Amino acid sequence: MKKIVSILAAVFVLLLAGCSSSESNKEIKVGSKDFTESLVVSELYALALEDQGYTVERVPNIASSVIPESIENGEVDLYPEYTGTALLTIFELPLETDPDSVAETVKEAYEEDGVLTTLEYAEANDSAGIAIKTSVSEEYDITTLSDLQANADKIRFASQGEFDQREDGLPGLEQVYGEFNFQSSTVYDNSLKYQVLLNDEADATPAYTTEGQLSNTDEFTILEDDKKFWPPYNLVPVVRQDVLEENPEIETIINGINENLDTETVIELNAQVDIDGEDYQKVAQDYFESLN
Numbered sequence: 001m002k003k004i005v006s007i008l009a010a011v012f013v014l015l016l017a018g019c020s021s022s023e024s025n026k027e028i029k030v031g032s033k034d035f036t037e038s039l040v041v042s043e044l045y046a047l048a049l050e051d052q053g054y055t056v057e058r059v060p061n062i063a064s065s066v067i068p069e070s071i072e073n074g075e076v077d078l079y080p081e082y083t084g085t086a087l088l089t090i091f092e093l094p095l096e097t098d099p100d101s102v103a104e105t106v107k108e109a110y111e112e113d114g115v116l117t118t119l120e121y122a123e124a125n126d127s128a129g130i131a132i133k134t135s136v137s138e139e140y141d142i143t144t145l146s147d148l149q150a151n152a153d154k155i156r157f158a159s160q161g162e163f164d165q166r167e168d169g170l171p172g173l174e175q176v177y178g179e180f181n182f183q184s185s186t187v188y189d190n191s192l193k194y195q196v197l198l199n200d201e202a203d204a205t206p207a208y209t210t211e212g213q214l215s216n217t218d219e220f221t222i223l224e225d226d227k228k229f230w231p232p233y234n235l236v237p238v239v240r241q242d243v244l245e246e247n248p249e250i251e252t253i254i255n256g257i258n259e260n261l262d263t264e265t266v267i268e269l270n271a272q273v274d275i276d277g278e279d280y281q282k283v284a285q286d287y288f289e290s291l292n
Contacts, residue, residue, distance in 0.1 A: 026247060027055040031076030034061040036273045036280060037126060037210060037266060041080040041235060041257075043284035048253050051288075072115060077243040078254070083121055084233035086110070097228040099125075103236060115241060119254050122235040122261040124210060128168065129230070130223050131207035131214065133197050137221045144226040148204065149177045157182040158202035160190045168230070169206070176229045194220065210263055212271030235261060260291060 028049055032042030039060055046056040059076045068090050070076050086106040087093050093109065096102045103121045110116040132142060132155075140151045148155065157180070163169040164185070174180060188196050193205040194213045197220065207214070207222060214220050237254050244250055265287075272283045 026243075027057055028243065028247070028250070029057045029059055029075070029077045031059040031062050031067060031070060031079035033064050033067055033079070036212070036270050038080055039280045040269050040273065040284050041261070041266075043281055044257050044261075044288055045078060045080065045237065045254055047284060047288045048257050049250070051292075052249065052253050054247075071238060071240060074240065078237060078239045078250070080235050081118075081238045082126060082233040083236050084127065084231040086118075086236070086238075087231060095231055097231050099232040099234055102232055103234065106236065110238065111241070116238055117241050117244065119237040119239060119251055120258055122258040124235045124261040124263050124266040125232050126208055126210040126235070126266070127225070127230045127233040129207050129209045129225060130204055131194075131197070131211075131220050132204040132223055134217065134219055134221045136203045137223075142223065143221070144224040145173070145177055145229070146226050148223055149180055152180040152182050155182050155204050156202045157185040158188045158193050158196045158205040159185050160193070160206060161187045163206045173229055176227050210266045210270060212267060212274040215267050215271035215275070235266075257291075 030042050030046045030049070032038040042058070042060065046058055049056050059070075062070055062076070062079075064085075067076070067079060067081075071079060081090075083099070083102045083106050086109070087096065087102055091106070091109045093105060096105060099121070103118070107118045110118055130145065130148065132148070136155070137143060140147075140154055142148050142151055142155075159170075164187075165171070170180065184202075186202065188202070188205075193207070196202050197205060204223075209222055214222055235258065237258065239250065239254075269283055269287060272278045273280045
């Protein structure tokens with residue numbers, strides 16, 4: 001009888017330990033914005049946390065205009081933001097172009113009210129840019145925006161209308177680089193811009209520097225912003241301070257993902273979803289497994 005009681009007591013202790021472990025396994029709510037890149041990166045964060053024993057609630061497809069309020073209110077605990085978006089849109093701070101300086105400014109702004117903070121930013125930079133047909137780049141030796149300005153009279157430009165009006169578009173570019181006297185400039189729908197270049201209807205177009213189509217380097221080249229007109233838009237995790245204080249290992253886990261995310265990698269991940277039609281969760285899962 002004593003032996004049976006001892007066995008039952010041991011089982012009871014193990015059950016209590018299991019319950020305690022389950023209760024201490026805090027659930028982390030990982031959010032994302034409503035576009036491919038954010039969905040893939042947030043899924044990578046979720047997978048990394050789960051791999052380290054966390055329970056993750058995914059909160060995907062939050063509108064960009066709403067997600068800052070969502071994390072402030074505790075509807076999500078962590079999500080991938082962009083340093084340039086935080087600097088210029090969320091906090092409306094003066095323009096800076098050095099990535100480290102922007103990241104530090106943004107971190108200080110988030111921490112001011114004691115609710116949020118940021119982790120290490122990734123090298124991946126989803127900034128504005130101009131893409132050019134690779135054949136045209138090679139023909140006229142155009143690899144930078146300065147080269148484009150100097151050879152603008154040879155280039156048919158595919159605009160999207162508002163790019164010609166915005167201060168962070170052509171007017172701002174011309175203040176820094178000089179006038180772009182394109183051979184022609186025609187307005188096209190943004191969704192058609194790469195097809196327009198492939199159809200040889202234009203030579204260059206506004207782009208974002210991590211768009212999946214840029215994986216096709218035989219056809220498209222993104223030009224270097226050599227005078228640093230556009231601010232950096234590095235991927236940066238935003239996290240609630242209280243969650244990080246309770247789970248300090250989150251910083252190491254998420255930084256372990258970010259240190260692998262350069263611009264070329266993110267372009268390829270976006271391409272697998274937007275061009276190849278793969279599910280973003282599968283793309284993230286495959287990439288995460290490749291890191292281990």
